[in-house]
Amino acid sequence: MSQRQAVESEQTNLLKTTNVTGPLGIIAGRGSLPTFIADAAEADDLPVHIVGIEGEADPEIERFPHTWIKWGEVGKVFTALESNNCNDLVIIGGVSRPDLRNIRIDLGALKALPFLLSLRKGGDDHVLSRIVQFFEQKGYRVHGAGDVLPELLVPEGALSRRSPSAEDEVDMAIAFDVVRTLGTLDIGQAAVVSGGYVLAVEAAEGTDAMLERCAEIKRRGRSHGTGKGVLVKAPKPGQEERVDMPTIGPQTMVKAAEAGLSGIAVAAQHVLITEYNRTIEIANERKIFLYGAPWDESDT
Amino acid sequence: MSQRQAVESEQTNLLKTTNVTGPLGIIAGRGSLPTFIADAAEADDLPVHIVGIEGEADPEIERFPHTWIKWGEVGKVFTALESNNCNDLVIIGGVSRPDLRNIRIDLGALKALPFLLSLRKGGDDHVLSRIVQFFEQKGYRVHGAGDVLPELLVPEGALSRRSPSAEDEVDMAIAFDVVRTLGTLDIGQAAVVSGGYVLAVEAAEGTDAMLERCAEIKRRGRSHGTGKGVLVKAPKPGQEERVDMPTIGPQTMVKAAEAGLSGIAVAAQHVLITEYNRTIEIANERKIFLYGAPWDESDT
Numbered sequence: 001m002s003q004r005q006a007v008e009s010e011q012t013n014l015l016k017t018t019n020v021t022g023p024l025g026i027i028a029g030r031g032s033l034p035t036f037i038a039d040a041a042e043a044d045d046l047p048v049h050i051v052g053i054e055g056e057a058d059p060e061i062e063r064f065p066h067t068w069i070k071w072g073e074v075g076k077v078f079t080a081l082e083s084n085n086c087n088d089l090v091i092i093g094g095v096s097r098p099d100l101r102n103i104r105i106d107l108g109a110l111k112a113l114p115f116l117l118s119l120r121k122g123g124d125d126h127v128l129s130r131i132v133q134f135f136e137q138k139g140y141r142v143h144g145a146g147d148v149l150p151e152l153l154v155p156e157g158a159l160s161r162r163s164p165s166a167e168d169e170v171d172m173a174i175a176f177d178v179v180r181t182l183g184t185l186d187i188g189q190a191a192v193v194s195g196g197y198v199l200a201v202e203a204a205e206g207t208d209a210m211l212e213r214c215a216e217i218k219r220r221g222r223s224h225g226t227g228k229g230v231l232v233k234a235p236k237p238g239q240e241e242r243v244d245m246p247t248i249g250p251q252t253m254v255k256a257a258e259a260g261l262s263g264i265a266v267a268a269q270h271v272l273i274t275e276y277n278r279t280i281e282i283a284n285e286r287k288i289f290l291y292g293a294p295w296d297e298s299d300t
Numbered sequence: 301m302s303q304r305q306a307v308e309s310e311q312t313n314l315l316k317t318t319n320v321t322g323p324l325g326i327i328a329g330r331g332s333l334p335t336f337i338a339d340a341a342e343a344d345d346l347p348v349h350i351v352g353i354e355g356e357a358d359p360e361i362e363r364f365p366h367t368w369i370k371w372g373e374v375g376k377v378f379t380a381l382e383s384n385n386c387n388d389l390v391i392i393g394g395v396s397r398p399d400l401r402n403i404r405i406d407l408g409a410l411k412a413l414p415f416l417l418s419l420r421k422g423g424d425d426h427v428l429s430r431i432v433q434f435f436e437q438k439g440y441r442v443h444g445a446g447d448v449l450p451e452l453l454v455p456e457g458a459l460s461r462r463s464p465s466a467e468d469e470v471d472m473a474i475a476f477d478v479v480r481t482l483g484t485l486d487i488g489q490a491a492v493v494s495g496g497y498v499l500a501v502e503a504a505e506g507t508d509a510m511l512e513r514c515a516e517i518k519r520r521g522r523s524h525g526t527g528k529g530v531l532v533k534a535p536k537p538g539q540e541e542r543v544d545m546p547t548i549g550p551q552t553m554v555k556a557a558e559a560g561l562s563g564i565a566v567a568a569q570h571v572l573i574t575e576y577n578r579t580i581e582i583a584n585e586r587k588i589f590l591y592g593a594p595w596d597e598s599d600t
Contacts, residue, residue, distance in 0.1 A: 178485050185478050187498045198487045201501040204517050213513070217504050 020148060023047040025086030025140075027077070028057040029093030032274055033145060033152070033247075035060045037090055040149055049084035051077055056095050072116070075108020078138070089135060091243045092145045094206075129240040144242035145272055154248070154292040156268040160283035164263060164291050168230050170196065172265045172293065175232035183236035189246040192261065194229025207233065207248075211255035218260050231256050234267035234295065241270065249274035253282040253290070263289030270295050320448060323347040325386030325440075327377070328357040329393030332574055333445060333452070333547075335360045337390055340449055349384035351377055356395050372416070375408020378438070389435060391543045392445045394506075429540040444542035445572060454548070454592040456568040460583035464563060464591050468530050470496060472565045472593065475532035483536035489546040492561065494529025507533065507548075511555035518560050531556050534567035534595065541570065549574035553582040553590070563589030570595050 024041050028034035028050050034057060038048045042064070050057075050066040057068075067080035081089070109116060115134055119127050132142050146153040158164070164172060175193040178201065182188055188202035192214050199217055202210045211231065233246040248264060248271060256264050263283075269292075273279055283290045324341050328334035328350050334357060338348045342364070350357070350366040357368075367380035381389070409416060415434055419427050432442050446453040458464070464472060475493040478501065482488055488502035492514050499517055502510045511531065533546040548564060548571060556564050563583075569592075573579055583590045 178487065181481060181485055182501070185481055185498065187478065187501060191503075197504065198485065199504045201482070201487060201503045203491075203501045204497065204499045205513055209513070209516075213505055213509070216509075 020046065020088040020143065022088060023049060023084055023086045024148070025081045025084070025089045026050045027089060027091040028052045028061055029091075029095040030056050030058070031093045031247075031249075032058065032060075033092045033272070034058070035063065036152075036274070037092065037145060037149055038064045047084075049080060049086050051080050053095060057093065070104040072104045072109045073106045074112045074116070075106040078108055081140070087140060089140050089142045090145055090148055091131070091135075091142060094247075128244040132240055132243055142242050144245065146245060146269075147242070151276070152272045152274075153269050154266050154271045154273050154290075156292045156294055159280055159290045159292065160263070160288065162263065162283070162287055162289040164230070164265065164289055167195075167228065168262050168265075168289070171228075171230040171262075172232060172291075174198070175230055175265070176234060176293065179232055179234045180237075183234070183239070186236060189236060189239075190231060190233045192229055192231050192259070194261070199229060207231070207252060208255050211252070211259045211261075214259035214261070215255075227260060227262060229259070229261040231259075231261055231264045232266070233264070233271050235270045245270065245272050247272040247274060248279065248290075250278045250282055253279050253286070253288070257282070257286035257288055261288060263291060265289075265291040265293050267295035268292030319441075320346065320388040320443065322388060323349055323384055323386045324448070325381045325384070325389045326350045327389060327391040328352045328361055329391075329395040330356050330358070331393045331547075331549075332358065332360075333392045333572070334358070335363065336452075336574070337392065337445060337449055338364045347384075349380060349386050351380050353395060357393065370404040372404045372409045373406045374412045374416070375406040378408055381440070387440060389440050389442045390445055390448055391431070391435075391442060394547075428544040432540055432543055442542050444545065446545060446569075447542070451576070452572045452574075453569050454566050454571045454573050454590075456592045456594055459580055459590045459592065460563070460588065462563065462583070462587055462589040464530070464565065464589055467495075467528065468562050468565075468589070471528075471530040471562075472532060472591075474498070475530055475565070476534060476593065479532050479534045480537075483534070483539070486536060489536060489539075490531060490533045492529055492531050492559070494561070499529060507531070507552060508555050511552070511559045511561075514559035514561070515555075527560060527562060529559070529561040531559075531561055531564045532566070533564070533571055535570045545570065545572050547572040547574060548579065548590075550578045550582055553579050553586070553588070557582070557586035557588055561588060563591060565589075565591040565593050567595035568592030570597075 024046055026034050026038055026048055034050060038050060041048045048064055050061040050064050052061045052066055052068050054068050054070050069076045119130060135142050171193040174196060175191045178191040178198055190202040190207050190210060192199040199214050200210045233248060235241055235246055248266060324346055326334050326338055326348055334350060338350060341348045348364055350361040350364050352361045352366055352368050354368050354370050369376050419430060435442050471493040474496060475491045478491040478498055482501060490502040490507050490510060492499040499514050500510045533548060535541055535546055548566060
């Protein structure tokens, strides 16, 4: 069954293949993936409980059993998970770095204070690995979204009608090099290369903002024309892929088209795709490619 | 004589120390450095001829003997230099990558076509090195702005009243690491690190745009508060410093303050400073530091 078919048929063969037995706890940041996974779980008769971070998670989560928490309400997270017998967790969806002034400290947070303070330093990867460890130390099993729902992972090869040209392949190779090198510094997961020239490198701003910048750079004529250039996304070496896998979706595709790029290439099996059908539809409408490049984990 | 004194006294001891004998040709891109160097040269009784790139060079160059050229008027550049006996050249001031549609091809450009086409690929450093080689092959001597005017180079130590704190030193060290690593990929010359976290990496957008992004990231709360974080600028390894030295000035300082940074650290003797007095004044008013870090060329 192809990914596309699986997605169209509402994921009937998904969570059964994992070792998730009890109710699935979903800690939800931004985006549509939390409810997408919850729908798939319920289609598999697996109960879920979503813990949504206020200001981040989509109100859509209220379709499911849920608990809203504010940043810092650590105790409330564990109460929600325990009272719903969730020993298996998926932590999914982007979050902003919380403004320390808006954090509500509950008793659970006080107990976890040394842990919370340790999060204030270091890059994203450090922070996210620590969060996974924190849950694991409390006995939870943390699963990646791609582990419970393999259809969310970008497969190898061209997913769009268009494929990378010889020139795109050159840009792709440079961009993958850049992303690999950046990864060793715990910086971003993406770069844009056009005509052999590194247009942009992602750090804290996120991929959409980086693509908007590329569009602006092209408008100012500081580039090699439109209809060329490749966005590459790949994980960082040693990245905690269970909670921090690079993600693309319809928005990424629209922004890449607006930046006049030729296409998007990602590390196959190591990048999540949200709203698969709509994403591919946009790629085909805008005549840009989406390509899953073979990714050797030992390269990173 | 300190840099500050030298700048205040209008550079009286500058070009005499170099081996520039005849009239000095200045190929001028954006900014105030071309006329700054021309003023210094004339104060030293050294005649100049400025070749200004239309749409890039400041109209101020018209205070001096000058020739305006459009992108691609290669023949006109050499005619201007030859008829003014300029064998010594300074190529200074940022330029945008020209839009190929706006290039005017003259006879000299046709003769130089293989060279011009070779510029269409590759990173900035490749392009700029090739331009220097091109002039050298024609018998010109190309000097760096810092060679003819050493006062333009950032010296070692704190130039502002404020100095880097212990925390700033940590951010600085990380940012220098990032810039060094990026340099090996011929990407940008700058990065911003705040609280150990890489906020932004510069590629084609330029330092000002990167700092505006940092301000935006801080506004969105995706950072570690204001009054912290360091911008670092340093050359790339093997960079053609005669034509592509990283530059800071008043605008950099204002943008760094607006981004809520603690200060700016640069590779001492390898970064140019424009409008020295005004730059330091802004640093002191905004209470941010400007620091020249010892830079070992063999590190790069």
